[in-house]
Amino acid sequence: MRIERLVYRWPGAERSTLEIGALSLASGESLFLYGPSGCGKSTLLSAIAGVVDVPKGAIRLADQDLGALRGGARDRFRVDHVGMIFQVFNLIPWLSALENVLLPCTFSQRRRARAGDDPAGTARRLLDELGLSDPSLASKPASELSVGQQQRVAAARALIGKPDLILADEPTSALDEAAKAAFVDLLARECAEAGTALLFVSHDRSLERHFDRGVDFLALNGSAV
Amino acid sequence: MLGFSLRSLWNRRFVAGLTVLAISLSVALILGVERLRDGARDSFANSASGIDLIVAPRGNSVQILMATVFGVGGTGTGMTWESFEWLEDRPEVAWAVPIQMGDNHRGYPVIGTDGSYFEHFRHSGGQPLSLAEGAFFAGNVADAAVVGAEVAARFGYDLGAVIVNAHGSGEVSFDLHDDAPFTISGVLAPTGTAVDRMVFVTLEGFDTLHAQEDAPLADPLDPAAMPADGHGEDDAHDDHEEQGGHEGTGAGRGHEPDRINAVYVGLIDRTSVLGLQRAVNDRPSDALSAVLPAVALAELWGITGTAERAMRLMAWAVALAGMIGMVVMLSATLDTRRREFAILRSVGATPSRIFALIVTEAAVLTAAGLILGLAVLTVATVVTDPILSARFGLRLGLNIFGARELATLFVIFCAGLLASLIPAVRVYRMTLADGLSVRL
Numbered sequence: 001m002r003i004e005r006l007v008y009r010w011p012g013a014e015r016s017t018l019e020i021g022a023l024s025l026a027s028g029e030s031l032f033l034y035g036p037s038g039c040g041k042s043t044l045l046s047a048i049a050g051v052v053d054v055p056k057g058a059i060r061l062a063d064q065d066l067g068a069l070r071g072g073a074r075d076r077f078r079v080d081h082v083g084m085i086f087q088v089f090n091l092i093p094w095l096s097a098l099e100n101v102l103l104p105c106t107f108s109q110r111r112r113a114r115a116g117d118d119p120a121g122t123a124r125r126l127l128d129e130l131g132l133s134d135p136s137l138a139s140k141p142a143s144e145l146s147v148g149q150q151q152r153v154a155a156a157r158a159l160i161g162k163p164d165l166i167l168a169d170e171p172t173s174a175l176d177e178a179a180k181a182a183f184v185d186l187l188a189r190e191c192a193e194a195g196t197a198l199l200f201v202s203h204d205r206s207l208e209r210h211f212d213r214g215v216d217f218l219a220l221n222g223s224a225v
Numbered sequence: 226m227l228g229f230s231l232r233s234l235w236n237r238r239f240v241a242g243l244t245v246l247a248i249s250l251s252v253a254l255i256l257g258v259e260r261l262r263d264g265a266r267d268s269f270a271n272s273a274s275g276i277d278l279i280v281a282p283r284g285n286s287v288q289i290l291m292a293t294v295f296g297v298g299g300t301g302t303g304m305t306w307e308s309f310e311w312l313e314d315r316p317e318v319a320w321a322v323p324i325q326m327g328d329n330h331r332g333y334p335v336i337g338t339d340g341s342y343f344e345h346f347r348h349s350g351g352q353p354l355s356l357a358e359g360a361f362f363a364g365n366v367a368d369a370a371v372v373g374a375e376v377a378a379r380f381g382y383d384l385g386a387v388i389v390n391a392h393g394s395g396e397v398s399f400d401l402h403d404d405a406p407f408t409i410s411g412v413l414a415p416t417g418t419a420v421d422r423m424v425f426v427t428l429e430g431f432d433t434l435h436a437q438e439d440a441p442l443a444d445p446l447d448p449a450a451m452p453a454d455g456h457g458e459d460d461a462h463d464d465h466e467e468q469g470g471h472e473g474t475g476a477g478r479g480h481e482p483d484r485i486n487a488v489y490v491g492l493i494d495r496t497s498v499l500g501l502q503r504a505v506n507d508r509p510s511d512a513l514s515a516v517l518p519a520v521a522l523a524e525l526w527g528i529t530g531t532a533e534r535a536m537r538l539m540a541w542a543v544a545l546a547g548m549i550g551m552v553v554m555l556s557a558t559l560d561t562r563r564r565e566f567a568i569l570r571s572v573g574a575t576p577s578r579i580f581a582l583i584v585t586e587a588a589v590l591t592a593a594g595l596i597l598g599l600a601v602l603t604v605a606t607v608v609t610d611p612i613l614s615a616r617f618g619l620r621l622g623l624n625i626f627g628a629r630e631l632a633t634l635f636v637i638f639c640a641g642l643l644a645s646l647i648p649a650v651r652v653y654r655m656t657l658a659d660g661l662s663v664r665l
Contacts (some may be wrong), residue, residue: 032563049571051570071576072575072576072577073575075570075573075575076573077576078571078573079572079573080573084571084572086571089564090568091235091568092565092568092569093565094232094233094235094236095232103568103569103572104572104573107572107573107574107578108552108573111573150263157572214302
């Protein structure tokens with residue numbers, strides 16, 4: 001992933017939210033992006049995920065210029081190449097944990113192909129590795145899982161089918177200290193094993209030690225001007 | 226996508242179930258109203274098939290038709306036997322069947338007639354009446370009675386059973402003719418028409434009941450009210466044999482009543498019907514009306530048409546309410562489902578797919594409503610069929626769906642899809658605006 005001269009302004013806003021000179025991430029690399037709340041970190045993730053319109057040439061992901069893709073193509077491209085984990089409420093409450101993990105495979109051929117011959121088996125293995133080895137958990141509706149379990153299911157969903165990049169938007173903010181460290185550790189290790197790049201956004205600098213490198217978002221933003 | 230929609234609906238099964246119920250009721254109502262209407266028309270048309278003209282004392286043609294063919298209501302004061310003979314002697318008349326009415330057997334109309342009724346009456350597109358058991362007025366016995374299939378089934382009558390009739394047409398009557406019982410000589414096979422609900426007795430037997438009561442009513446100065454002489458009887462009988470060939474052999478006209486209520490007329494050539502109608506209307510000695518069953522039926526449908534339209538309008542209004550209910554249900558949950566849509570987008574669902582998800586949900590709801598509606602209709606038909614058939618001689622039957630019903634179902638289905646565009650378009654806009662950032 002490469003970002004060059006990314007300037008983004010929300011429609012109707014007076015000032016640009018994002019003014020980023022350059023940021024790149026190699027495959028398999030993990031990057032910790034920290035900064036206070038409300039400084040535009042989530043907007044950057046939205047831009048990388050292709051949800052907001054970005055100028056042409058500003059973001060390249062897996063050799064594809066995101067700005068050149070339109071609407072539906074960006075949605076398909078996203079699921080093919082990017083896994084996402086949010087702060088809270090990552091799961092569809094009425095689907096089971098296993099079905100939630102398999103969601104990207106239902107929407108993306110590439111992810112399904114890369115999840116192996118038996119996507120459900122792969123999903124179970126991922127859940128197992130993330131500490132949800134109890135088989136009864138996999139078939140439970142997501143709404144019955146604890147927050148920590150939900151976040152791990154979300155991580156498994158982001159990991160399935162080996163996407164090129166995982167975007168994690170403060171996934172640990174609802175977890176306690178011990179669970180936080182364990183979760184980040186697991187996530188970073190799984191990404192490294194799958195060769196997936198990880199962009200982890202948080203305001204909590206104590207997590208930085210789990211990552212290959214850390215970047216201060218405030219220093220990064222504004223560097224395009 | 227379908228499986229996903231089903232799961233999503235299952236998650237909201239209570240509200241979804243109510244929506245399906247509302248749609249199904251409207252479907253059942255719409256199809257039910259149509260079936261009732263068609264059933265009524267078929268049943269009426271079937272009962273009156275084969276009769277070219279009904280001659281009765283002057284009156285409203287619909288009333289005459291209802292009374293003589295369906296046994297509902299009555300006709301005016303009786304027509305004379307002379308008029309019957311005059312009719313029978315007309316060159317264009319192939320056959321004439323005398324009808325007497327005004328009694329009931331436990332609520333079912335009693336018809337006084339002779340053997341020719343069973344030879345000439347046609348139902349359901351030209352089928353003659355047939356017996357399940359016994360014989361038509363066997364041996365010309367005055368107290369013979371033939372009962373319709375339904376009457377026999379309802380009261381468990383077998384051959385030889387003795388029945389007693391009552392005066393009037395009400396179901397409850399204290400004026401029983403228990404001094405003049407009848408013996409059942411035959412049970413008719415089911416026809417699906419008003420005949421199933423009728424009890425047929427001989428003219429003689431019918432008259433025996435009324436001999437005492439009716440005597441004072443007859444005007445001794447009126448020659449028409451006097452018993453017909455023996456000469457007329459022979460003439461009538463001869464004519465009968467000449468025109469009908471085999472008819473009249475089993476049941477000759479042994480008795481001539483003073484007055485009858487109506488005559489079913491069959492013509493040699495149907496094109497002469499208007500001429501005969503005019504001749505009947507112009508007959509000076511007796512005030513008579515000649516009713517063309519088809520014309521009277523058309524008149525009847527003209528009267529009931531307004532009610533039919535009102536019922537149909539109501540049924541479609543219920544369908545509209547069902548559709549609105551579905552739109553409300555789909556729309557009301559949109560806000561709480563924003564989170565869900567954002568998650569779906571994050572795993573690669575395009576806004577169009579989420580749009581399709583809503584439309585699919587609506588399609589599933591509507592289709593379930595249609596299927597349940599048909600089930601409700603079938604159950605309702607099975608439950609009400611005996612009642613409708615007993616009360617009104619109406620038979621709905623479990624019809625296979627006609628082209629028009631399929632078209633109706635298709636229209637409702639399309640309306641459901643169309644209605645779902647309202648929430649679907651909202652969702653489409655919402656998901657585009659929300660992106661992945663979820664605002665709660």
